[in-house]
Amino acid sequence: MPPDAVVSRDLLALQRAAYASARTEKPWVRRTLIGLALTFVALLVLAPLAIVFLFAFEKGRDVYFAALTDPVAWSAIRLTLFTAAVCVPINTAFGVAAAWAITKFDFRGKSLLITLIDLPFAVSPVIAGLIFVLLFGLQGWLGPWLVEHGVKVIFAPAGIVLATMFVTFPFVARELVPLMQAQGAEEEQAAMMLGASGWKTFWRVTLPNVKWGLLYGVILCNARAMGEFGAVSVVSGHVRGLTNTMTLHVEILYNEYDTAGAFAVASLLTLLALVTLVLKSLIESRHLKPLKAKLAREARGDDA
Amino acid sequence: MARLGSVRNRRARVLPGFGLTLGFTLTYLGLIVLLPFAALVWKTADLSWGEFLAKVTDPRVVASYRLSFGTALVAGLVNVVFGLVVAWVLVRYRFPGRRLIDAIVDLPFALPTAVSGIALTTLYAKTGWFGSVLDRFGIQGAFSPFGITVALAFVGFPFVVRTVQPALEDLEAELEDAAASLGATRLQIFLRVLLPSVLPALLTGFALSFARALGEYGSIVFIAGNQPMKTEITPLLIIVKLEQYDYAGATAIAVSLLAASFVLLFAINLLQAWSQRHHAA
Numbered sequence: 216m217p218p219d220a221v222v223s224r225d226l227l228a229l230q231r232a233a234y235a236s237a238r239t240e241k242p243w244v245r246r247t248l249i250g251l252a253l254t255f256v257a258l259l260v261l262a263p264l265a266i267v268f269l270f271a272f273e274k275g276r277d278v279y280f281a282a283l284t285d286p287v288a289w290s291a292i293r294l295t296l297f298t299a300a301v302c303v304p305i306n307t308a309f310g311v312a313a314a315w316a317i318t319k320f321d322f323r324g325k326s327l328l329i330t331l332i333d334l335p336f337a338v339s340p341v342i343a344g345l346i347f348v349l350l351f352g353l354q355g356w357l358g359p360w361l362v363e364h365g366v367k368v369i370f371a372p373a374g375i376v377l378a379t380m381f382v383t384f385p386f387v388a389r390e391l392v393p394l395m396q397a398q399g400a401e402e403e404q405a406a407m408m409l410g411a412s413g414w415k416t417f418w419r420v421t422l423p424n425v426k427w428g429l430l431y432g433v434i435l436c437n438a439r440a441m442g443e444f445g446a447v448s449v450v451s452g453h454v455r456g457l458t459n460t461m462t463l464h465v466e467i468l469y470n471e472y473d474t475a476g477a478f479a480v481a482s483l484l485t486l487l488a489l490v491t492l493v494l495k496s497l498i499e500s501r502h503l504k505p506l507k508a509k510l511a512r513e514a515r516g517d518d519a
Numbered sequence: 520m521a522r523l524g525s526v527r528n529r530r531a532r533v534l535p536g537f538g539l540t541l542g543f544t545l546t547y548l549g550l551i552v553l554l555p556f557a558a559l560v561w562k563t564a565d566l567s568w569g570e571f572l573a574k575v576t577d578p579r580v581v582a583s584y585r586l587s588f589g590t591a592l593v594a595g596l597v598n599v600v601f602g603l604v605v606a607w608v609l610v611r612y613r614f615p616g617r618r619l620i621d622a623i624v625d626l627p628f629a630l631p632t633a634v635s636g637i638a639l640t641t642l643y644a645k646t647g648w649f650g651s652v653l654d655r656f657g658i659q660g661a662f663s664p665f666g667i668t669v670a671l672a673f674v675g676f677p678f679v680v681r682t683v684q685p686a687l688e689d690l691e692a693e694l695e696d697a698a699a700s701l702g703a704t705r706l707q708i709f710l711r712v713l714l715p716s717v718l719p720a721l722l723t724g725f726a727l728s729f730a731r732a733l734g735e736y737g738s739i740v741f742i743a744g745n746q747p748m749k750t751e752i753t754p755l756l757i758i759v760k761l762e763q764y765d766y767a768g769a770t771a772i773a774v775s776l777l778a779a780s781f782v783l784l785f786a787i788n789l790l791q792a793w794s795q796r797h798h799a800a
Contacts, residue, residue, distance in 0.1 A: 240705060245612055252608040253620065255601045259673055260626050262648065263638035270641060309547050312540040320537045328544070334552055337784050339734025340632075341754040342773045345761065346555035349562045354766050356558045380551050403534050413535035442631030445736035449758060462633040462737070469637045469741065481634040488629035495629070496622040 267485045270478040282468075282479035290456045291464035291480070294372060298447075298460065299440040302379045306436055310387025311429070315421075318395035319403065329392065335384045343381050344449025347374055370452030375460060378446040383436045390432030394425050397510040427502035431495065438491040442484055562770040574771035579747055580756060584775075587753040590664055591732035594671035595725045602679025602724060603717075609680075610687040624680050627673050632737025639670050640741040662744030667752065670738040675728030682727065686720035686794070719794035723787055730783040733776065 240248070272279055282288060313332060317325060335343065349355050351368035361368060368374045402424070406416040422429070444462040451458045453467065461480055468477035563571070574580070608614075609621050627635065643650040643660030650660035660666055690713065698708045736754040744750040751759075753776055760769035 239611075244705075248604055249608050249612055249614050252601075252605040253616075256605060256620055256623065258649075259601075259669075259676060260623055262642055263630075263635060263673070264623075264626065266638045266641050266648075267634060305547075309544065313544040315536060316540040316544050319534045320541075322537075322541070328548075331548060331552065334556075337730070337780050339736065339754050339757075339773075339776060339780070341736045341757050342559075342734070342777060345757060345769055345773050346559045348761065349766065349770065350555050350558035352766075354764070356561055377551070381555065384551055400534060407534060416534070417536075438629050442629075442634075444631055444633040445754070448736075449761065462631050465631075465633045465637065466741075474641070477637055481631075481637060484631045484634050488626065488631070488634075491629045492622055492625055495625065496618075 264485065267478055267481050270474055271482040273478070274475040278475050279479045279482075282473075282476035283483070285476075287456050287459070288464060288476075288480055291459045291461045292483075294375065294459065295441050295461040297372070298376050298379050299437055301376050302383050302440045303433060303437050306380065306383050307387050307429070307433055309384070310389075310391050310432060313388045314391035314395050314425075315417075317392055318398075319400050332388050333385050335381050336389075340382060340443065340445025341449055343446040344378050347378050347381070347446075347450050351377075369450050370454065370458060372458060374450035375447045375458060378450045379440050379443050382443050382446050383440045386436035386439065387429065387432035390428050390435070391425055394428040394506075394510075395421070397507070397514065398424055427498050427506065431498050431503060434491055434494050434498075438488060441487055559770060559773065562766060563774050566767055566771060570767070571771050571774075574768050575775045579751070580753070580772055582748045583751050583753040583756045586664060586667070586750065587733055590667045590671055590752075591729050594668050594675055594732055595729040597668070597672045598675050598679040598728045599721055599725050602676060602728075603683055603721060606680045606683040606687055610684055625677050627675075628677050632674070632735070633741075635673055635738040636670065636741035639666070639673060639738065643669060643742060661742050663750060666742040666744075667739055667750065670742050671732040671735060674735055674738050675732050678727040678731060679721070679724035682720045682724035683717055686717045690716055719790055723790045723794060726783055726787045726790060730780055730787070733779060733783070 239245075313328075316322075317329065348369055350357055351361060351374065352358050353362070353369075355369070366373075368377065402420050403416050406420045407413070411419065442462060443460075444466070447460055448463060448466070451460070451463055453459060453463060455467070459467065461484055465477050465481050465484070468474075468480065566574070605620075605624065609617060609624075640661050641647050643653070643666050644662075645651060645654050645660070647660070653660045653665075658665060660669075694712055694716075695708055698712050703711070734754055736752075736758075739752055740755055743752060743755070745755055753772060757769045757772050757776070760766075760772065
């Protein structure tokens with residue numbers, strides 16, 4: 216109870232007690248619901264998580280580390296890191312540029328642009344891979360031209376990078392656009408009036424305002440870039456040591472009945488997912504929720 | 520002088536970088552998203568209407584639609600029920616481990632689908648933790664529509680919780696107070712006041728989970744068994760056609776799947792608009 220409501224507190228408490236039974240559930244209902252929720256999350260989400268680590272170490276530490284230090288595994292890890300190192304910065308730059316254009320200016324077709332940016336989220340990963348095969352494959356649109364010039368995209372790392380760019384395309388933009396929309400352009404306009412250059416305004420005013428939202432988008436983008444499976448599976452051709460990412464390596468090992476090896480590589484990806492979750496939930500609770508609440512309050516204040 | 524000043528002021532109000540940022544946005548969007556989609560349209564245009572229909576109504580393809588839609592529907596319904604329970608518990612109650620559960624709900628988002636796929640298959644195979652229990656009841660866990668449904672429930676689960684949670688948080692206590700003071704029981708309040716208020720969010724969560732399930736591949740391909748006509752989902756069939764160099768067949772199926780996704784996306788947008796109106800009212 217807020218301290219400023221002292222006067223009416225007794226009255227309110229009395230009133231609340233009178234129909235407390237209708238305001239919340241009986242203890243046994245609460246306990247049943249909590250138990251049900253915990254059981255469901257444990258069976259559906261925690262059990263697979265436990266399985267990954269149990270089976271990774273099923274045959275002991277030596278087998279685990281042997282699976283990770285295998286040269287083919289290493290080349291898969293390198294390709295995954297390389298793919299993320301290309302896709303994440305480019306999609307981050309794109310996200311910032313798109314958010315700047317969309318939130319600081321008015322132009323026709325803006326909502327169409329926002330819909331198109333979200334498009335890769337609506338597409339099955341398999342279709343994401345397919346459209347690149349249709350574009351760059353041997354029977355594809357640009358296929359003959361690529362062959363003439365000796366460029367290989369499909370069944371090559373370039374295809375993997377392109378397909379990953381496509382599936383991770385919206386992450387940063389979709390985090391920044393609502394945030395920068397809520398913040399408006401007044402602060403930037405003030406900075407410009409005071410004589411700051413465009414770049415300086417961006418670095419000193421815009422970026423500090425949105426840095427947590429930006430980081431949030433980058434973290435999600437990176438997790439997807441390193442974890443993408445369906446789209447890269449279609450364009451990769453599964454050439455060992457050449458076009459194998461970590462997720463594809465997991466698939467190959469698993470299909471060869473090397474369960475311990477598959478789960479060993481999978482455990483690295485799972486660690487990445489767990490780190491992503493921790494960072495995501497920290498940024499959300501410490502920075503984004505307070506920020507969004509503040510912006511919502513300001514918006515209400517402006518309306519009033 | 521005064522006029523010059525006002526012009527300068529007006530200039531200063533307009534932020535720079537419009538051409539640069541919009542130019543980069545449109546170029547990059549064009550190259551990475553629109554150009555590949557144009558290739559899809561180009562390949563589809565190669566097919567006559569009759570050929571297209573023949574390819575998308577082939578019995579094997581129809582069997583895959585039935586499986587994909589059926590399992591996505593069941594998984595979505597399971598998620599609606601348990602997603603509501605989990606969201607409710609997370610918003611309304613305080614208990615040890617609440618923050619951990621809240622964070623772990625997003626695991627299916629963050630975990631690469633290939634990892635979820637092999638983990639779920641290991642769990643639900645005949646020799647696995649859950650598979651062996653199911654087997655005693657005569658239910659085949661992995662390599663059956665049951666396994667596919669479990670995997671789809673896994674990947675779709677966060678969508679329902681994360682759409683219902685904010686709706687529950689935004690509910691106004693006054694409504695419940697009012698209903699209670701008018702003599703309603705707790706169950707009546709839940710069914711007549713709370714449930715209708717979160718219904719738009721619940722439906723949106725269902726549609727998001729369903730849409731994700733339709734296109735899902737990685738977590739399914741291991742657990743499905745991938746038998747033609749029986750446990751072959753539509754996205755897998757696209758890959759099968761590609762491996763047979765049947766580009767036209769793969770494209771036709773992809774277009775039909777995309778059409779279903781876009782219809783769902785449209786429905787989700789309508790639902791969200793409804794949800795916002797509901798919220799404002």
